[in-house]
Amino acid sequence: MRYNVVKGAKYIIEDSEHVIKKPETHKNKWHMVFGNNNPICLELGMVRGIFIIEMAKANPNKNFIGLEIDGSQTATAVKNIGTKKLKNLKIICADASNIAEYFGKEIDTIYLTFSEPWPKNKMRKKDLLL
Template identity: 40%
Template sequence: MRVRNKAWAEPLIEAHPELMITDPLQNKGDWQKRFKKKQPIRIEVGMGKGQFIIQMALKYPQINFIGIEIQRSVAAIALRDALEESLPNLQLVLADGADLNEYFDNGEIDRVYLNFSDPWPKKRHVKRRLTYKSFLHVYQEILVDHGVLEFKTDNQGLFEYSLVSLNNYGFVFDAVFLDLHHSEEAVENVETEYEHKFSAKGQRIYKLSGHF
């Protein structure tokens, strides 16, 4: 997701350190202190403009959520929208989602959401895919025992690759949906901004979930 630099983004980020974290390394092992209540923590890697993570925090007040985004202007949009909701169970992080084990302790996270990640379709870029084995190892480290990984995409090639990569890693699949919006899972499904855009065009949405 590319968004033009916005003049208001940096001042907004600097003005709200209580909600937007720019140095997540300082919170490793102490993330519960960022929230009003000690509750299971779930993270979204690549939150984009924040539609999914904000709606999840609204829907599940008994869970703490962290949205991670590397692009400043995009993260600022999520921050702006999150400020309107005043959610005590939501934190946002401006950082590279590839460094999760530097931000979180082993077993600190309850669930990881990967939503509409960059497919990196060229073979020479396979190691950049967020379901490549090196990333899976990181998720396994930071997740609690039997912690859940959820993955959604509109890209069939990436989904098929992810099924194979996860299976080879020893992942236990709890659910696989080849057409999410025409399944029983659709009732409780919370959409991302990309998902809403793609599904409105009639594109199929794929989803899998399970644990290591």
């Protein structure tokens, strides 16, 4: 897959109300983040968010979280959400290796499609937030 570098990704992510900045502070409390007890679905490696955004729009009675390690792809996902707030969608820019720090037993479904592990020698999130 080809990945574009988005200039200012850091600021796009910081400014978005869809993005959860410190996911570890919500472990076991994600239903409070959404303000309801609806099922929570998590996508690991959402890239530009196309799948998770469409799922959130089509299923207003479920909650969705898209997680992506790459800052540029996360910023593009934020742009793809558009200006209309999706109350049942949250975005996290983080390493899926750490999901045990972010989530307890509150996740009902995990989507893991066409995963491509992040190479150890590739730049990490902090390097891509240009």
